[in-house]
Amino acid sequence: MSMPTAIHWLTRDFRLGDNPALAAAARGPMRSVFFIDAQLLAQGAASRWRLERALRDFDAALRQRGDAGVTILRGEPHELLPRLVAALGAAEVHQSDWPCPAMRASQQRVDQALRAQGAQLVLHPGHLLIHPRLLRTKGGGAYRVFTPFARALRGIGADRPGAGAPPRIPTAPGAGWPQSVALDGLDLAPDLHGGRAVLDAHALPAGEAAALARLDDFLDRASEYEARRDRPDIDATSGLSEALALGEISPRSVWAIAEARRRDNPAAADGIAKFMSELCWREFAWHLLIEFPQMAERAWRPEWAEFPWRGDNADFDRWRQARTGIALVDAGLREMRVTGRMHNRVRMVVASWLTKHLLTDWRLGLAHFQDSLSDWDPAANAMNWQWVAGCGPDAAPFFRIFNPERQAERFDPRGDYRRAWLGPGAAGALAYDATLPPDWRGKGRPPADEGTAAIAAGRQRALDAHAGFRDA
Numbered sequence: 001m002s003m004p005t006a007i008h009w010l011t012r013d014f015r016l017g018d019n020p021a022l023a024a025a026a027r028g029p030m031r032s033v034f035f036i037d038a039q040l041l042a043q044g045a046a047s048r049w050r051l052e053r054a055l056r057d058f059d060a061a062l063r064q065r066g067d068a069g070v071t072i073l074r075g076e077p078h079e080l081l082p083r084l085v086a087a088l089g090a091a092e093v094h095q096s097d098w099p100c101p102a103m104r105a106s107q108q109r110v111d112q113a114l115r116a117q118g119a120q121l122v123l124h125p126g127h128l129l130i131h132p133r134l135l136r137t138k139g140g141g142a143y144r145v146f147t148p149f150a151r152a153l154r155g156i157g158a159d160r161p162g163a164g165a166p167p168r169i170p171t172a173p174g175a176g177w178p179q180s181v182a183l184d185g186l187d188l189a190p191d192l193h194g195g196r197a198v199l200d201a202h203a204l205p206a207g208e209a210a211a212l213a214r215l216d217d218f219l220d221r222a223s224e225y226e227a228r229r230d231r232p233d234i235d236a237t238s239g240l241s242e243a244l245a246l247g248e249i250s251p252r253s254v255w256a257i258a259e260a261r262r263r264d265n266p267a268a269a270d271g272i273a274k275f276m277s278e279l280c281w282r283e284f285a286w287h288l289l290i291e292f293p294q295m296a297e298r299a300w301r302p303e304w305a306e307f308p309w310r311g312d313n314a315d316f317d318r319w320r321q322a323r324t325g326i327a328l329v330d331a332g333l334r335e336m337r338v339t340g341r342m343h344n345r346v347r348m349v350v351a352s353w354l355t356k357h358l359l360t361d362w363r364l365g366l367a368h369f370q371d372s373l374s375d376w377d378p379a380a381n382a383m384n385w386q387w388v389a390g391c392g393p394d395a396a397p398f399f400r401i402f403n404p405e406r407q408a409e410r411f412d413p414r415g416d417y418r419r420a421w422l423g424p425g426a427a428g429a430l431a432y433d434a435t436l437p438p439d440w441r442g443k444g445r446p447p448a449d450e451g452t453a454a455i456a457a458g459r460q461r462a463l464d465a466h467a468g469f470r471d472a
Contacts, residue, residue, distance in 0.1 A: 003028025005090045005172045009077065009110075010034045010070060011103065013096035013126055013247030014054040015208040016061055016165030020124035021094040023163050029172035032062060033084060036074045036181065036188070039102045044371035046340045047245075049189035049199060050206070054246040057207030059183055067169040072181040078109035080178060085119045088172050096247065097123040099286065100378045101293040129158035129251050129279065132287045142291040145394045149287070150280040158255040195337070195435040199374065202339040202431070204239060211243035215254060218275075219261045225271035232332075232343035233416040238275065241341065241375035244282065251279055285379035288393055295392075296366060296382040304391035307469050309361035316360050319353070320368050321440050322432070325451025328408040329353045331421040334432040338421075340374025345411055351388040352402040357458030359465055362389035398466045401459050405452065 008025035010032050016022065022032070034055060040048065059069045073080055081093055093114060095107070111121045125131060135152055136142065143149035174180075192199065204210070218225075218238040228236035243249045255276065262272040289295050299305055310316075318324055322333035332346035342350070354365045366385045370376055386392025390400075412418055421428040433441075 004092070005029045005088045007081065007084055007088065007090050007093045008032040009081065009093050009095040009121075010055075010058070011095060012098045013250070014058040015211075015248050015250065016058075016065075017208065018126060018161040018163070018250040018253050019096065020126055020162045021096040021122075022169075023166060024122065024124065025092075025094040026166045026169045029170045031068070031084075031088065031172050031174060032070045033081075034070050034072050035077050035080065036072065037076050037106075039106060040188070042102070044373065044376055045189045045191045045195075046199065046372050046374040047370075047376040049192055049196065050203075050242055050340060050374035051246060052186060052188040053203070053206035054248055055186075055188075056183065057248075061165075061208065062169060065166060065169045066171065068171040068174070069183070071174060071177065072183060072186065073178055074181055075178070076109075077106055078113045081110055082113050082117055082119075084177060085114065085117065087174075087177055090172075091119050092122050093119065094122050094124060096126045098127055098247075099290050101289075104293070125159065126162070126250050126252070127247065128286055129153065129255055129283050130156060131159075132290050135287065142287055143284070144288075146281065146284050149284050150277060153280055153283060159252050161250060161252045161256050193437070198338055198431050198435050199340055203374075204242065206242075206248065208248050211240060211249035214239055214243070215249065215257060219258060219265075219268070219272065222261075222271040222275060223265075223268040226274040227271075229274070230345040230411050232346050233412045233414065233420075237344070241377075245375045245377045251282065255279060282377070282380055285377070285383040288383055289379040295386065296378065297363070299391035300386055300393050301391050301395075307391065308359070308465060309355075310359050311361060312364065313358075313360060315358045316354070316364055319358065319360070319365075321443065323443060324353065325454065326353060326404045327418045327422060327451075328404045328412065331418045334421040334428060336369075336372050337435050338428060338431045340372070342373070343417075345407070346417075347384070348388055349402045349404050349407050351385060353404060353458075355385075355389040356398070356401045356462040357454065359462060362386060362391070399463060401462055403455060403459075405455060 005028055006025040008022055008030055013019050013021065043051075055070065063069045084090070085093065093110070107121060107123065114121055130153065132142070134156060135149070143152065189196070204214070215238065218240070225236060228234050240249065240254065244251060244254070258272050258276055262269045292300060319329070320333065322330040322337070324330055328346060329350050332342050332350045335346070336342040351362070351365055354360050355362050362385045366381055369381055369385070373381070383392055387395045390396060390398030408418065420426055421432065423429060
């Protein structure tokens, strides 16, 4: 008996292995469809650029298995999917669930439109380690503190990865479909302008095979991860943030592979355990975003709605242009503009400088990161900014103010990281200059001594603001 035709609605999870939505659709003739819709266009330029690279690799992987590749359509899914269902005679649309607020709203519209003509949207897991309904407190609510959350997650264990890549994918005919967009010549980030060539030059390899290879390489050297992970001058991290954000590898697969290597290599067990803790932190962010969809817009702690954050200001302009005069902060912001990524320790220092020393609204920093990060993740970006600002769940206390000079002395002791991005004639500095729009050019950094003096003054200003807010 032949299997019915289905549609694979591709949004994230650009992989063949552990992709339940693809596996379900591929039981019979299927077509993978990707939409250039309002939600995608609202993303930052760097993340759209990176998504296009994932899309191209995934399309090639489908074609290697006999599929016709991804059909790319311009428009809203709830308007176009019913037409595609009718053209194919399909009864089901399969999607890997990406539970951010904008996607939730899109899923609801699609579900209503499909049901009106007797079809249905089927959501599949894969973006998370475990379904949030399985990880609740004794009172039935979501965990709001990381340590008990991580303990409970480890106690239950992550879901097992699903099936591997389908050996062959049967393709359904596409007659009667709307006009598709050709992959050749596709440009999802035309607003990158001169930054595209720089990002291309500094990009890590995209795709599922590259992600698996990177994980394997990292686990080979994970024995030093715990001790060296905070060093931006050393290549000690996994480099998997983009692959996880785009679903080129599933967190369940990463967890299972890491757990097996931890058992097989006792010398690396502590380092791998610390790495798995970082996967728990990613999971924590997504569970919180599902519980509090406004996390990118409103302070998690309601009382922080009245904190006297500064809005857009000249200090914020200097911060986003990497002209604060604080070497570690400026180096991190340059790294992000050139590579689309920033070392996690430096991210914390950069965010603390904006929200504490400059008392500038964390949402301005969040928006700048969203536009600039190729590994942008809506849950991690929102939670981490709130964590640093002191207004989020399980947040660092506001009075915990990073001193960027001490952070640099501790984690970039030889100054290699700072020189790579700030040194005259350094490759990183030249690459950063090549990305600058005309209105940013010719503006040098403030003198270093000006920045040093600003550290003490900014710290005191932050403490005074917090004291006044607390006493109000």
